[in-house]
Amino acid sequence: MYDLILMIHFLSLGAGLGISLTMFVLGLQAGKIPPEEFRPMMGRIGLAMKNVAIAGITLLVLSGIGLVLVERSMVAAGGGWFHAKMVFVAGVVIAFIVVQVNQARARRGENPPVAGRRAMLAGRVALASAVTATILAVLAFG
Numbered sequence: 535m536y537d538l539i540l541m542i543h544f545l546s547l548g549a550g551l552g553i554s555l556t557m558f559v560l561g562l563q564a565g566k567i568p569p570e571e572f573r574p575m576m577g578r579i580g581l582a583m584k585n586v587a588i589a590g591i592t593l594l595v596l597s598g599i600g601l602v603l604v605e606r607s608m609v610a611a612g613g614g615w616f617h618a619k620m621v622f623v624a625g626v627v628i629a630f631i632v633v634q635v636n637q638a639r640a641r642r643g644e645n646p647p648v649a650g651r652r653a654m655l656a657g658r659v660a661l662a663s664a665v666t667a668t669i670l671a672v673l674a675f676g
């Protein structure tokens with residue numbers, strides 16, 4: 535059971551980091567593509583990836599909680615690194631919500647340039663927090 539949940543933990547982590555990194559790299563094209571082309575492009579891709587991203591982060595957090603519930607000793611085994619990881623997990627979740635809220639605002643036409651920029655910035659915070667959480671997880675359990 536534990537191994538199955540750990541597989542889900544890794545697979546959802548892969549999905550989340552993959553999407554996050556892809557959006558980051560696409561965001562770097564901002565200066566090279568005219569805004570009237572760039573914004574709808576990012577909007578379309580953001581919308582296309584929305585459900586996969588939500589599923590990824592939900593499964594990641596649920597499988598993480600599942601690991602701890604199945605094997606309670608993991609919290610003590612992970613020690614301070616594990617608690618530090620949880621702080622960045624919270625960072626990922628909050629930043630992800632900010633991304634989704636701002637993408638939805640941009641889609642509704644509520645000041646799309648500002649909402650789009652906020653979504654991109656929050657996406658970078660989510661990616662950096664996820665990378666940090668991953669590093670801390672390896673320090674805790676590796």
Ligand code: HEM
Binds near residue numbers: 598
């Ligand atoms: C952004 C969210 C998360 C990321 C990026 C993440 C990342 C990782 C990574 C990379 C590992 C493997 C570490 C290793 O085996 O060396 C791991 C393991 C683990 N994670 Fe997470 N995790 C996240 C959320 C959570 C949450 C919310 C919990 C629990 C409440 C959790 C609990 C665990 C546990 C118990 C392990 C140990 C698995 C093992 O090695 O047997 N994780 N996590």
